[in-house]
Amino acid sequence: MAVTVTIPTALRQYAAGQAAISIASGTIGEVLQGLVDAHPQLGRQLYNEQQQLRSFVNVYVGDEDIRYLQGLATPVPDGETVSIIPAIAGGVVRDA
Amino acid sequence: MPDATLTNEEIRRYSRHLILPEFGMAAQRQLKQGSVLLIGAGGLGSPLALYLAAAGVGHLGIVDFDTVDESNLQRQIAHGTSTVGVNKALSARRRIADLNPHVEVTVIDEPISSENALALMQPYQVIIDGTDNFPTRYLTNDAAVLLKKPNIYGSIFRFEGQATVFWPDRGGPCYRCLYPEPPPPGLVPSCAEGGVLGVLPGVIGTIQATEAIKILTGTGEPLIGRLMLYDALTMRFRELRLRRNPACPVCGDQPNITELIDYQQFCGIVPEPAAASDEITPPAVAAWLTRDDRPFLLDVREANEWEIGHIAGAVRISVNELVNRLNELDSAVEMVVYCRSGVRSGRAVEMLRQAGFRKVQNMAGGILRWSAEVDPSIPQY
Numbered sequence: 001m002a003v004t005v006t007i008p009t010a011l012r013q014y015a016a017g018q019a020a021i022s023i024a025s026g027t028i029g030e031v032l033q034g035l036v037d038a039h040p041q042l043g044r045q046l047y048n049e050q051q052q053l054r055s056f057v058n059v060y061v062g063d064e065d066i067r068y069l070q071g072l073a074t075p076v077p078d079g080e081t082v083s084i085i086p087a088i089a090g091g092v093v094r095d096a
Numbered sequence: 097m098p099d100a101t102l103t104n105e106e107i108r109r110y111s112r113h114l115i116l117p118e119f120g121m122a123a124q125r126q127l128k129q130g131s132v133l134l135i136g137a138g139g140l141g142s143p144l145a146l147y148l149a150a151a152g153v154g155h156l157g158i159v160d161f162d163t164v165d166e167s168n169l170q171r172q173i174a175h176g177t178s179t180v181g182v183n184k185a186l187s188a189r190r191r192i193a194d195l196n197p198h199v200e201v202t203v204i205d206e207p208i209s210s211e212n213a214l215a216l217m218q219p220y221q222v223i224i225d226g227t228d229n230f231p232t233r234y235l236t237n238d239a240a241v242l243l244k245k246p247n248i249y250g251s252i253f254r255f256e257g258q259a260t261v262f263w264p265d266r267g268g269p270c271y272r273c274l275y276p277e278p279p280p281p282g283l284v285p286s287c288a289e290g291g292v293l294g295v296l297p298g299v300i301g302t303i304q305a306t307e308a309i310k311i312l313t314g315t316g317e318p319l320i321g322r323l324m325l326y327d328a329l330t331m332r333f334r335e336l337r338l339r340r341n342p343a344c345p346v347c348g349d350q351p352n353i354t355e356l357i358d359y360q361q362f363c364g365i366v367p368e369p370a371a372a373s374d375e376i377t378p379p380a381v382a383a384w385l386t387r388d389d390r391p392f393l394l395d396v397r398e399a400n401e402w403e404i405g406h407i408a409g410a411v412r413i414s415v416n417e418l419v420n421r422l423n424e425l426d427s428a429v430e431m432v433v434y435c436r437s438g439v440r441s442g443r444a445v446e447m448l449r450q451a452g453f454r455k456v457q458n459m460a461g462g463i464l465r466w467s468a469e470v471d472p473s474i475p476q477y
């Protein structure tokens with residue numbers, strides 16, 4: 001029984017280039033841990049030194065931000081999609 | 097406020113709007129009386145400026161102090177070959193003068209800052225954020241919240257884009273509700289490193305333009321409280337819910353940011369101390385490479401950049417992989433690090449020094465300057 005975690009472009013380099021990864025279901029904390037176990041380089045991108053989710057990385061279960069659900073204890077039902085949405089600065093691209 | 101009456105010429109020009117049952121004369125007059133401030137006339141700002149002008153928005157302010165470069169033209173369609181080297185706001189105004197002479201364009205060719213932001217934004221009904229850096233995003237956000245104006249947000253990265261409307265005065269969230277703090281410099285790659293598909297800002301910019309026109313005319317349902325995500329590779333749009341955070345420092349119930357702050361400092365950007373001994377010029381590197389004590393040359397760019405051109409004898413390790421591949425490097429050997437322009441390699445040198453490498457220097461100006469001063473057969477990109 002698994003959930004799909006979508007990996008944003010900016011973080012794919014830390015996840016072997018994959019755009020979506022299947023992880024065993026559980027709480028969102030467990031799902032993210034499963035993700036970091038599979039791709040350890042993602043750990044530093046997702047968590048700060050205190051092992052809290054970084055403030056510029058938002059995590060959604062379905063279309064809802066986990067900050068407005070039960071945080072890392074939010075259950076992720078089978079088949080659900082988890083989205084990781086980091087802040088991106090881009091707009092005008094500097095060419096200089 | 098300009099006269100809201102439409103001349104016969106304007107009626108002919110806007111007839112495809114006027115015959116839209118949901119739009120008509122009333123909405124067109126609102127556009128004519130409408131005003132929009134575009135922050136940035138680059139990738140997002142270009143389609144925004146053109147479509148808003150074509151649609152008949154009466155007054156556009158365009159903030160940009162950069163000049164048009166050849167490499168902008170792959171996506172910045174408000175500019176052209178004839179305006180390379182011209183200020184971008186001015187270049188956009190020239191294009192708009194031809195597209196729709198009924199639009200008044202104010203050129204603001206200075207950087208937006210905490211000192212001028214509120215005064216710059218005050219005269220406009222709608223603010224559009226088309227910037228490329230976190231300090232300006234937070235500045236634009238905070239100023240728009242303080243002025244109770246809608247801030248139409250768009251952002252792009254490689255093949256992905258995001259758009260939403262931040263408008264706490266209408267119950268929606270602001271950018272800080274979404275991201276209370278920016279990433280520390282260096283943790284998230286910037287666009288200059290990542291590149292961008294040229295049509296991508298067209299898709300996101302036209303979504304922003306659509307929202308501006310809807311807000312000015314009160315048409316439809318604005319993109320408030322929803323984050324639109326677009327992935328060009330899979331050609332999918334998705335929507336996530338955004339909520340106002342009652343504890344938000346700027347739009348929350350008890351805000352503690354009630355005036356503009358120092359956004360460079362907030363984003364952790366400290367002026368670089370001039371460390372001349374860390375840097376070496378491309379001609380000096382070229383001369384050194386001909387000697388027996390030649391340095392180890394490290395290229396920290398991405399594989400696709402390496403393919404465009406590289407310096408013979410260099411070894412490539414992307415700056416993003418460097419921390420995990422330090423064991424491949426010899427700290428006893430003199431090393432010169434380069435990238436495209438010297439920014440990423442500067443970061444790599446910093447990282448290497450922290451890891452105990454002492455004999456590392458950054459090639460100033462990167463391969464761009466190498467091409468200009470040493471080997472013009474290497475293309476600039």
Ligand SMILES: [Zn+2]
Pocket residue numbers: 264269270271272273274340341344345346347348
């Ligand atoms: Zn807020």
